[in-house]
Amino acid sequence: MEKTITVLPGDGIGPEVMKGALRVLKAVEARYGHQFNVTEMPIGGKAIDETGFPLPSETLEQCKKSDAVLLGAVGGPKWDGMEKRPEQGLLQIRKELNVFANLRPVKAFAPLGDISPLKPELIENVDLIFVRELTGGLYFAQPKGRTGNEEAVDTLYYHRNEIERVVKKAFEIAASRSGKLTSVDKANVLESSKLWREVVNEMAKSFPEVEVEHMLVDNAAMQLVRNPVQFDVIVTENMFGDILSDEASMITGSLGMLASASVSEDGQGLYEPVHGSAPDIAGKNAANPLGMVLSTAMMLRHSFHMNDEADAIEMAVQEVLNANYRTRDIESKKGRISTTDEMVDQLIYRLDENAATTTLLEVYV
Numbered sequence: 007m008e009k010t011i012t013v014l015p016g017d018g019i020g021p022e023v024m025k026g027a028l029r030v031l032k033a034v035e036a037r038y039g040h041q042f043n044v045t046e047m048p049i050g051g052k053a054i055d056e057t058g059f060p061l062p063s064e065t066l067e068q069c070k071k072s073d074a075v076l077l078g079a080v081g082g083p084k085w086d087g088m089e090k091r092p093e094q095g096l097l098q099i100r101k102e103l104n105v106f107a108n109l110r111p112v113k114a115f116a117p118l119g120d121i122s123p124l125k126p127e128l129i130e131n132v133d134l135i136f137v138r139e140l141t142g143g144l145y146f147a148q149p150k151g152r153t154g155n156e157e158a159v160d161t162l163y164y165h166r167n168e169i170e171r172v173v174k175k176a177f178e179i180a181a182s183r184s185g186k187l188t189s190v191d192k193a194n195v196l197e198s199s200k201l202w203r204e205v206v207n208e209m210a211k212s213f214p215e216v217e218v219e220h221m222l223v224d225n226a227a228m229q230l231v232r233n234p235v236q237f238d239v240i241v242t243e244n245m246f247g248d249i250l251s252d253e254a255s256m257i258t259g260s261l262g263m264l265a266s267a268s269v270s271e272d273g274q275g276l277y278e279p280v281h282g283s284a285p286d287i288a289g290k291n292a293a294n295p296l297g298m299v300l301s302t303a304m305m306l307r308h309s310f311h312m313n314d315e316a317d318a319i320e321m322a323v324q325e326v327l328n329a330n331y332r333t334r335d336i337e338s339k340k341g342r343i344s345t346t347d348e349m350v351d352q353l354i355y356r357l358d359e360n361a362a363t364t365t366l367l368e369v370y371v
Protein backbone atom coordinates (compact mmCIF):
# COMPACT_ATOMS: atom_id res chain seq x y z
CA MET A 7 0.00 0.00 0.00
CA GLU A 8 1.23 3.53 -0.72
CA LYS A 9 0.57 6.28 1.86
CA THR A 10 1.73 9.86 2.36
CA ILE A 11 2.71 10.94 5.86
CA THR A 12 3.61 14.43 7.03
CA VAL A 13 6.15 14.26 9.81
CA LEU A 14 6.43 17.14 12.30
CA PRO A 15 9.37 16.37 14.65
CA GLY A 16 9.11 19.69 16.53
CA ASP A 17 11.40 20.58 19.42
CA GLY A 18 13.41 19.09 22.29
CA ILE A 19 13.13 15.30 22.33
CA GLY A 20 10.55 15.49 19.48
CA PRO A 21 13.14 14.94 16.72
CA GLU A 22 14.90 12.23 18.76
CA VAL A 23 11.81 10.08 19.25
CA MET A 24 10.59 10.83 15.71
CA LYS A 25 13.86 9.46 14.31
CA GLY A 26 12.99 6.20 16.10
CA ALA A 27 9.43 6.16 14.76
CA LEU A 28 10.69 6.66 11.19
CA ARG A 29 13.15 3.79 11.54
CA VAL A 30 10.31 1.59 12.77
CA LEU A 31 8.18 2.68 9.80
CA LYS A 32 11.03 1.78 7.43
CA ALA A 33 11.15 -1.70 8.97
CA VAL A 34 7.38 -2.07 8.53
CA GLU A 35 7.65 -0.82 4.95
CA ALA A 36 10.33 -3.36 4.09
CA ARG A 37 8.61 -6.30 5.74
CA TYR A 38 5.07 -5.73 4.55
CA GLY A 39 5.84 -4.28 1.12
CA HIS A 40 4.32 -0.83 1.75
CA GLN A 41 5.53 2.54 0.55
CA PHE A 42 5.35 5.39 3.02
CA ASN A 43 6.09 8.73 1.36
CA VAL A 44 7.30 10.88 4.23
CA THR A 45 7.59 14.68 4.10
CA GLU A 46 9.18 16.41 7.07
CA MET A 47 7.97 19.93 7.92
CA PRO A 48 8.68 22.41 10.73
CA ILE A 49 6.27 23.16 13.58
CA GLY A 50 6.59 24.83 16.99
CA GLY A 51 9.82 26.48 18.09
CA LYS A 52 11.75 25.21 15.08
CA ALA A 53 9.17 26.78 12.79
CA ILE A 54 9.28 30.08 14.71
CA ASP A 55 13.07 30.13 14.28
CA GLU A 56 12.86 29.34 10.57
CA THR A 57 9.79 31.30 9.49
CA GLY A 58 8.55 33.45 12.37
CA PHE A 59 5.37 31.34 12.71
CA PRO A 60 4.66 28.28 14.92
CA LEU A 61 2.55 26.73 12.14
CA PRO A 62 3.75 27.95 8.71
CA SER A 63 1.13 27.76 5.96
CA GLU A 64 3.35 25.33 3.97
CA THR A 65 3.31 22.92 6.92
CA LEU A 66 -0.45 23.14 7.23
CA GLU A 67 -1.00 22.59 3.48
CA GLN A 68 1.28 19.56 3.50
CA CYS A 69 -0.60 18.09 6.49
CA LYS A 70 -3.97 18.64 4.84
CA LYS A 71 -3.01 16.72 1.71
CA SER A 72 -1.45 13.76 3.56
CA ASP A 73 -3.05 10.50 4.56
CA ALA A 74 -1.87 11.06 8.16
CA VAL A 75 0.30 13.32 10.31
CA LEU A 76 2.90 12.23 12.87
CA LEU A 77 4.02 14.77 15.46
CA GLY A 78 6.86 14.63 18.02
CA ALA A 79 6.53 17.45 20.56
CA VAL A 80 6.83 21.23 20.66
CA GLY A 81 8.03 23.85 23.10
CA GLY A 82 10.98 24.66 25.31
CA PRO A 83 12.52 27.37 27.46
CA LYS A 84 14.13 29.03 24.43
CA TRP A 85 10.73 30.35 23.36
CA ASP A 86 9.36 31.21 26.82
CA GLY A 87 8.17 34.78 27.09
CA MET A 88 8.10 35.29 23.30
CA GLU A 89 4.99 36.72 21.71
CA LYS A 90 4.54 33.63 19.55
CA ARG A 91 4.73 30.34 21.41
CA PRO A 92 5.51 26.88 19.92
CA GLU A 93 2.38 25.48 21.59
CA GLN A 94 0.22 27.78 19.43
CA GLY A 95 1.37 25.74 16.44
CA LEU A 96 0.16 22.55 18.07
CA LEU A 97 -3.22 23.98 19.02
CA GLN A 98 -3.64 25.45 15.54
CA ILE A 99 -2.86 22.22 13.69
CA ARG A 100 -5.38 20.35 15.86
CA LYS A 101 -8.00 23.01 15.14
CA GLU A 102 -7.22 23.26 11.41
CA LEU A 103 -7.39 19.48 10.93
CA ASN A 104 -10.54 19.45 13.08
CA VAL A 105 -9.26 16.48 15.05
CA PHE A 106 -11.74 16.91 17.88
CA ALA A 107 -11.39 13.49 19.52
CA ASN A 108 -8.08 12.72 21.19
CA LEU A 109 -7.77 9.05 22.07
CA ARG A 110 -5.23 8.33 24.79
CA PRO A 111 -5.02 4.65 25.76
CA VAL A 112 -3.45 3.74 29.11
CA LYS A 113 -2.48 0.11 29.57
CA ALA A 114 -0.38 -1.36 32.33
CA PHE A 115 2.63 -3.15 30.86
CA ALA A 116 3.27 -6.25 32.99
CA PRO A 117 7.09 -5.93 32.97
CA LEU A 118 6.78 -2.33 34.21
CA GLY A 119 4.82 -3.34 37.31
CA ASP A 120 7.74 -2.40 39.57
CA ILE A 121 8.30 0.97 37.84
CA SER A 122 4.88 2.44 38.53
CA PRO A 123 4.58 4.43 41.77
CA LEU A 124 1.23 2.65 42.21
CA LYS A 125 1.09 -0.75 43.88
CA PRO A 126 1.39 -3.64 41.37
CA GLU A 127 -1.96 -5.11 42.49
CA LEU A 128 -3.68 -1.80 41.70
CA ILE A 129 -2.43 -1.49 38.14
CA GLU A 130 -2.69 -5.13 37.10
CA ASN A 131 -5.18 -5.45 34.21
CA VAL A 132 -5.67 -1.69 33.80
CA ASP A 133 -6.71 -1.02 30.22
CA LEU A 134 -8.50 2.28 29.83
CA ILE A 135 -8.81 4.96 27.18
CA PHE A 136 -9.38 8.68 27.44
CA VAL A 137 -11.50 10.36 24.81
CA ARG A 138 -10.41 13.94 25.32
CA GLU A 139 -12.25 16.77 23.56
CA LEU A 140 -9.41 18.49 21.70
CA THR A 141 -10.54 21.49 19.69
CA GLY A 142 -12.78 23.42 22.07
CA GLY A 143 -13.23 24.43 25.69
CA LEU A 144 -10.81 26.55 27.70
CA TYR A 145 -8.03 26.25 25.15
CA PHE A 146 -9.81 28.02 22.33
CA ALA A 147 -12.89 30.02 23.28
CA GLN A 148 -13.03 33.82 23.19
CA PRO A 149 -12.66 36.13 25.04
CA LYS A 150 -9.13 35.10 25.86
CA GLY A 151 -6.11 37.17 26.78
CA ARG A 152 -4.83 39.97 28.94
CA THR A 153 -7.34 42.70 29.56
CA GLY A 154 -4.76 44.97 31.12
CA ASN A 155 -1.83 44.58 33.45
CA GLU A 156 -3.94 43.32 36.32
CA GLU A 157 -6.39 41.04 34.50
CA ALA A 158 -6.45 38.03 32.22
CA VAL A 159 -9.31 35.93 30.90
CA ASP A 160 -9.89 32.44 29.46
CA THR A 161 -13.34 31.23 28.51
CA LEU A 162 -14.82 27.78 28.93
CA TYR A 163 -17.40 27.64 26.14
CA TYR A 164 -18.93 24.63 24.43
CA HIS A 165 -21.57 24.42 21.75
CA ARG A 166 -23.84 21.37 22.03
CA ASN A 167 -22.56 20.12 18.64
CA GLU A 168 -18.95 20.08 19.88
CA ILE A 169 -19.96 17.98 22.88
CA GLU A 170 -22.22 15.69 20.85
CA ARG A 171 -19.57 14.63 18.33
CA VAL A 172 -16.94 13.73 20.92
CA VAL A 173 -19.43 12.05 23.24
CA LYS A 174 -20.77 10.00 20.31
CA LYS A 175 -17.23 8.88 19.50
CA ALA A 176 -16.78 7.85 23.15
CA PHE A 177 -20.03 5.87 23.14
CA GLU A 178 -18.97 4.08 19.96
CA ILE A 179 -15.63 3.18 21.49
CA ALA A 180 -17.30 2.04 24.72
CA ALA A 181 -19.74 -0.11 22.76
CA SER A 182 -16.80 -1.80 21.01
CA ARG A 183 -15.03 -2.46 24.34
CA SER A 184 -16.49 -3.45 27.72
CA GLY A 185 -19.59 -1.27 27.37
CA LYS A 186 -18.72 1.07 30.22
CA LEU A 187 -18.37 4.83 29.83
CA THR A 188 -17.37 7.35 32.49
CA SER A 189 -18.09 10.97 31.67
CA VAL A 190 -15.95 13.32 33.72
CA ASP A 191 -17.09 16.90 34.38
CA LYS A 192 -17.51 19.57 37.04
CA ALA A 193 -21.29 19.82 36.81
CA ASN A 194 -21.58 20.89 40.44
CA VAL A 195 -20.00 24.22 39.45
CA LEU A 196 -19.65 24.77 35.70
CA GLU A 197 -22.51 25.55 33.31
CA SER A 198 -20.57 24.02 30.42
CA SER A 199 -20.39 20.78 32.43
CA LYS A 200 -24.14 20.81 33.01
CA LEU A 201 -24.65 21.01 29.26
CA TRP A 202 -22.02 18.27 28.83
CA ARG A 203 -23.93 15.99 31.24
CA GLU A 204 -27.24 16.71 29.49
CA VAL A 205 -25.75 15.71 26.13
CA VAL A 206 -24.27 12.51 27.58
CA ASN A 207 -27.65 11.53 29.05
CA GLU A 208 -29.43 12.19 25.75
CA MET A 209 -26.85 10.24 23.77
CA ALA A 210 -27.10 7.34 26.22
CA LYS A 211 -30.59 6.62 24.86
CA SER A 212 -29.07 5.69 21.49
CA PHE A 213 -26.55 3.35 23.14
CA PRO A 214 -28.61 1.21 25.54
CA GLU A 215 -25.83 -1.39 25.62
CA VAL A 216 -23.44 1.12 27.22
CA GLU A 217 -23.52 1.68 30.96
CA VAL A 218 -22.86 5.36 31.72
CA GLU A 219 -21.63 6.95 34.90
CA HIS A 220 -20.90 10.61 35.61
CA MET A 221 -17.97 11.51 37.78
CA LEU A 222 -16.78 14.89 39.03
CA VAL A 223 -13.27 15.65 37.88
CA ASP A 224 -11.73 16.04 41.33
CA ASN A 225 -13.09 12.63 42.33
CA ALA A 226 -11.91 11.16 39.00
CA ALA A 227 -8.37 12.37 39.70
CA MET A 228 -8.48 10.55 43.03
CA GLN A 229 -10.16 7.38 41.67
CA LEU A 230 -7.49 7.07 38.98
CA VAL A 231 -4.86 6.37 41.60
CA ARG A 232 -7.16 4.67 44.13
CA ASN A 233 -8.60 2.05 41.79
CA PRO A 234 -7.80 2.65 38.10
CA VAL A 235 -9.09 -0.75 36.96
CA GLN A 236 -12.68 0.52 37.48
CA PHE A 237 -12.37 2.61 34.29
CA ASP A 238 -12.75 1.58 30.69
CA VAL A 239 -13.63 4.61 28.52
CA ILE A 240 -13.38 8.11 30.00
CA VAL A 241 -14.78 11.03 28.01
CA THR A 242 -14.02 14.54 29.12
CA GLU A 243 -13.44 18.21 28.35
CA ASN A 244 -10.17 19.38 26.80
CA MET A 245 -8.27 20.57 29.87
CA PHE A 246 -9.59 17.92 32.25
CA GLY A 247 -8.38 15.31 29.73
CA ASP A 248 -4.96 16.94 29.46
CA ILE A 249 -4.41 16.81 33.20
CA LEU A 250 -5.96 13.41 33.90
CA SER A 251 -4.02 11.69 31.12
CA ASP A 252 -0.65 12.86 32.47
CA GLU A 253 -1.75 11.62 35.89
CA ALA A 254 -2.84 8.27 34.44
CA SER A 255 0.53 7.82 32.70
CA MET A 256 1.87 6.79 36.10
CA ILE A 257 -0.14 3.59 35.76
CA THR A 258 2.42 2.62 33.11
CA GLY A 259 5.27 4.13 35.12
CA SER A 260 6.28 6.86 32.68
CA LEU A 261 4.79 9.64 30.62
CA GLY A 262 7.14 8.45 27.89
CA MET A 263 4.99 5.33 27.39
CA LEU A 264 1.71 7.01 26.36
CA ALA A 265 0.56 7.29 22.76
CA SER A 266 -2.32 9.20 21.24
CA ALA A 267 -4.47 9.50 18.14
CA SER A 268 -6.49 12.60 17.33
CA VAL A 269 -9.22 12.04 14.79
CA SER A 270 -11.73 14.10 12.84
CA GLU A 271 -15.11 13.23 11.39
CA ASP A 272 -13.72 13.03 7.84
CA GLY A 273 -10.86 10.64 8.54
CA GLN A 274 -8.02 13.09 9.29
CA GLY A 275 -5.59 11.67 11.82
CA LEU A 276 -2.86 13.34 13.88
CA TYR A 277 -0.69 11.00 15.93
CA GLU A 278 1.53 12.17 18.77
CA PRO A 279 2.84 10.93 22.08
CA VAL A 280 1.21 12.41 25.18
CA HIS A 281 4.49 13.77 26.53
CA GLY A 282 6.10 17.10 25.70
CA SER A 283 9.52 18.19 24.48
CA ALA A 284 11.20 17.26 27.82
CA PRO A 285 13.84 20.02 27.77
CA ASP A 286 15.51 18.47 30.83
CA ILE A 287 16.66 15.42 28.83
CA ALA A 288 16.68 16.80 25.25
CA GLY A 289 19.78 16.22 23.13
CA LYS A 290 21.02 13.37 25.33
CA ASN A 291 19.70 10.36 23.41
CA ALA A 292 17.92 9.48 26.66
CA ALA A 293 14.23 9.90 25.79
CA ASN A 294 11.87 6.96 25.86
CA PRO A 295 10.78 6.48 22.22
CA LEU A 296 7.94 4.05 23.01
CA GLY A 297 5.12 6.62 23.27
CA MET A 298 6.07 7.94 19.84
CA VAL A 299 6.44 4.44 18.40
CA LEU A 300 3.08 3.35 19.84
CA SER A 301 1.52 6.49 18.32
CA THR A 302 2.91 5.34 14.99
CA ALA A 303 1.21 1.98 15.53
CA MET A 304 -2.04 3.84 16.21
CA MET A 305 -1.59 5.65 12.90
CA LEU A 306 -1.17 2.36 11.04
CA ARG A 307 -4.26 0.92 12.73
CA HIS A 308 -6.63 3.89 12.62
CA SER A 309 -5.66 5.76 9.47
CA PHE A 310 -4.32 2.94 7.27
CA HIS A 311 -6.23 -0.08 8.65
CA MET A 312 -2.92 -1.96 8.86
CA ASN A 313 -3.83 -4.05 11.89
CA ASP A 314 -1.16 -6.74 11.48
CA GLU A 315 1.53 -4.10 11.19
CA ALA A 316 0.27 -2.25 14.27
CA ASP A 317 0.04 -5.55 16.19
CA ALA A 318 3.63 -6.34 15.22
CA ILE A 319 4.90 -3.01 16.58
CA GLU A 320 2.95 -3.42 19.82
CA MET A 321 4.25 -6.95 20.20
CA ALA A 322 7.82 -5.74 19.62
CA VAL A 323 7.36 -3.13 22.37
CA GLN A 324 6.15 -5.84 24.77
CA GLU A 325 9.11 -8.05 23.92
CA VAL A 326 11.66 -5.28 24.35
CA LEU A 327 10.23 -4.52 27.79
CA ASN A 328 10.11 -8.22 28.67
CA ALA A 329 13.78 -8.45 27.77
CA ASN A 330 14.47 -5.59 30.22
CA TYR A 331 15.65 -2.99 27.75
CA ARG A 332 14.92 0.33 29.43
CA THR A 333 15.48 4.02 28.98
CA ARG A 334 16.22 5.89 32.23
CA ASP A 335 12.57 6.85 32.91
CA ILE A 336 11.63 3.15 33.15
CA GLU A 337 14.93 1.97 34.60
CA SER A 338 14.91 -1.62 35.84
CA LYS A 339 17.14 -3.11 38.50
CA LYS A 340 17.64 -6.08 36.18
CA GLY A 341 19.17 -4.37 33.15
CA ARG A 342 21.39 -1.49 32.15
CA ILE A 343 20.03 1.81 30.84
CA SER A 344 19.56 1.98 27.07
CA THR A 345 19.70 5.07 24.89
CA THR A 346 16.78 6.12 22.71
CA ASP A 347 18.56 4.68 19.66
CA GLU A 348 19.34 1.37 21.38
CA MET A 349 15.69 0.91 22.32
CA VAL A 350 14.75 1.43 18.68
CA ASP A 351 17.49 -0.99 17.54
CA GLN A 352 15.90 -3.62 19.79
CA LEU A 353 12.43 -2.90 18.42
CA ILE A 354 13.60 -3.22 14.84
CA TYR A 355 15.43 -6.45 15.55
CA ARG A 356 12.20 -7.88 17.00
CA LEU A 357 10.01 -6.47 14.28
CA ASP A 358 12.15 -8.31 11.77
CA GLU A 359 11.92 -11.45 13.90
CA ASN A 360 8.17 -11.10 14.28
CA ALA A 361 7.77 -10.66 10.55
CA ALA A 362 9.98 -13.68 9.94
CA THR A 363 7.96 -15.76 12.42
CA THR A 364 4.69 -14.69 10.86
CA THR A 365 5.95 -15.61 7.42
CA LEU A 366 7.15 -18.99 8.66
CA LEU A 367 3.83 -19.68 10.35
CA GLU A 368 1.96 -18.75 7.20
CA VAL A 369 4.15 -21.04 5.12
CA TYR A 370 3.72 -23.83 7.66
CA VAL A 371 -0.09 -23.47 7.74
Ligand SMILES: NC(=O)c1ccc[n+]([C@@H]2O[C@H](COP(=O)([O-])OP(=O)(O)OC[C@H]3O[C@@H](n4cnc5c(N)ncnc54)[C@H](O)[C@@H]3O)[C@@H](O)[C@H]2O)c1
Pocket residue numbers: 019023078079080081082083093096261262263278279280281282283284285286287292293294295297335
Ligand atom coordinates in the same frame (compact mmCIF):
# COMPACT_ATOMS: atom_id res chain seq x y z
N1 LIG B 1 2.33 17.51 22.57
C1 LIG B 1 3.29 18.38 22.84
O1 LIG B 1 3.98 18.85 21.97
C2 LIG B 1 3.53 18.78 24.26
C3 LIG B 1 2.95 18.07 25.32
C4 LIG B 1 3.23 18.46 26.62
C5 LIG B 1 4.10 19.51 26.86
N2 LIG B 1 4.64 20.18 25.80
C6 LIG B 1 5.62 21.24 25.98
O2 LIG B 1 6.86 20.63 26.37
C7 LIG B 1 7.59 21.55 27.17
C8 LIG B 1 8.02 20.87 28.46
O3 LIG B 1 6.87 20.60 29.25
P1 LIG B 1 6.87 19.74 30.58
O4 LIG B 1 8.27 19.62 31.08
O5 LIG B 1 5.83 20.25 31.44
O6 LIG B 1 6.34 18.30 30.10
P2 LIG B 1 7.10 17.11 29.38
O7 LIG B 1 6.09 16.12 29.02
O8 LIG B 1 7.96 17.61 28.29
O9 LIG B 1 8.07 16.50 30.52
C9 LIG B 1 7.61 16.17 31.82
C10 LIG B 1 8.61 15.21 32.48
O10 LIG B 1 8.50 13.93 31.84
C11 LIG B 1 9.74 13.53 31.27
N3 LIG B 1 9.47 12.94 29.95
C12 LIG B 1 8.59 13.37 29.05
N4 LIG B 1 8.64 12.62 27.95
C13 LIG B 1 9.59 11.70 28.15
C14 LIG B 1 10.13 10.64 27.37
N5 LIG B 1 9.67 10.35 26.13
N6 LIG B 1 11.12 9.89 27.90
C15 LIG B 1 11.57 10.14 29.15
N7 LIG B 1 11.11 11.12 29.94
C16 LIG B 1 10.13 11.90 29.44
C17 LIG B 1 10.55 14.80 31.14
O11 LIG B 1 11.93 14.54 31.13
C18 LIG B 1 10.06 15.63 32.32
O12 LIG B 1 10.79 15.28 33.47
C19 LIG B 1 6.69 22.76 27.38
O13 LIG B 1 7.07 23.75 26.47
C20 LIG B 1 5.31 22.24 27.07
O14 LIG B 1 4.42 23.22 26.60
C21 LIG B 1 4.39 19.82 24.52
Ligand SMILES: CC(C)[C@H](C(=O)O)[C@@H](O)C(=O)O
Pocket residue numbers: 081093096097248280282
Ligand atom coordinates in the same frame (compact mmCIF):
# COMPACT_ATOMS: atom_id res chain seq x y z
C1 LIG C 1 1.51 21.49 24.85
C2 LIG C 1 0.07 21.57 25.21
C3 LIG C 1 -0.60 22.65 24.44
C4 LIG C 1 -0.65 20.22 25.03
C5 LIG C 1 -2.09 20.32 25.52
O1 LIG C 1 -2.34 20.85 26.60
O2 LIG C 1 -2.97 19.83 24.80
C6 LIG C 1 -0.01 19.05 25.75
O3 LIG C 1 0.03 19.22 27.13
C7 LIG C 1 -0.73 17.77 25.40
O4 LIG C 1 -1.18 17.06 26.31
O5 LIG C 1 -0.84 17.44 24.21
Ligand SMILES: [Mg+2]
Pocket residue numbers: 248249252280
Ligand atom coordinates in the same frame (compact mmCIF):
# COMPACT_ATOMS: atom_id res chain seq x y z
MG1 LIG D 1 -0.59 17.51 28.19
